[in-house]
Amino acid sequence: MSVNLQKKISIAKVFGKVNAAVISKHGENGKLNLVRFMGSAQGVKEGVSDFGEWRALTGQFRAIALSGENSGAISDSAVCFLPDVALDLVCAQLTGGASAVDFAFDISAVMDESVAVGYSYRATPLIEAEEESPISRLEKKLAALPAPVADDSKAKVKK
Numbered sequence: 001m002s003v004n005l006q007k008k009i010s011i012a013k014v015f016g017k018v019n020a021a022v023i024s025k026h027g028e029n030g031k032l033n034l035v036r037f038m039g040s041a042q043g044v045k046e047g048v049s050d051f052g053e054w055r056a057l058t059g060q061f062r063a064i065a066l067s068g069e070n071s072g073a074i075s076d077s078a079v080c081f082l083p084d085v086a087l088d089l090v091c092a093q094l095t096g097g098a099s100a101v102d103f104a105f106d107i108s109a110v111m112d113e114s115v116a117v118g119y120s121y122r123a124t125p126l127i128e129a130e131e132e133s134p135i136s137r138l139e140k141k142l143a144a145l146p147a148p149v150a151d152d153s154k155a156k157v158k159k
Contacts, residue, residue: 003074008056009063010081011035011107011121016068018109020118026067030111031122033066037082038104038126041090045079056081057090059100066106083107083121103127 006013015034023032039061046055061080065073082090086105093101104126112120 003062003076006075006077008079008081009037009061009075009077011083014063014065014070014073014075016070018119020111022068023109023111023119027109027111031108032110033106033108034068035107036064036066036104036126037080037086037107038062039080039102041080041094041101041103042099044091044094054081055087055091057087083123085121086123089123 011018011034018032018034023030026032039057039059041057041059041061043058044055045058046053048054057080058078059080061077063075063077063080065071081087082105086103086107090101090103106124106126108122108124109119110122111118
């Protein structure tokens with residue numbers, strides 16, 4: 001399949017419109033797989049639109065529609081708009097001093113009555129985090145500690 005070069009890639013540009021009705025109709029168990037994003041982010045671009053403040057990644061990116069009428073469509077761009085659930089992870093690494101962050105996520109939408117639009121996004125990482133990420137360093141430190149001991153005094157019921 002051919003690759004479409006886009007000014008920017010986002011869920012709306014690659015998959016199309018997402019709403020609770022689309023998820024209910026095409027999803028499975030209240031979940032709909034939307035787009036696979038991958039790329040190498042080297043910076044963050046920020047701005048303000050009629051819809052409020054926005055952030056996007058700059059670098060080299062590819063997006064593949066996972067379902068819908070555009071299923072299988074491939075788009076490349078130098079600007080990538082990810083949902084916050086994935087964007088925040090990449091931005092944190094970039095602002096933490098990384099010169100580039102390689103990533104790959106499958107983005108899905110799930111029914112969620114706790115938010116006004118009726119759905120929320122989920123991100124599934126497809127590649128392992130860098131060996132020296134803050135979380136991996138903490139896991140190594142915790143592995144060296146003795147296992148916690150249960151405090152039975154709190155479990156006893158007073159009569």
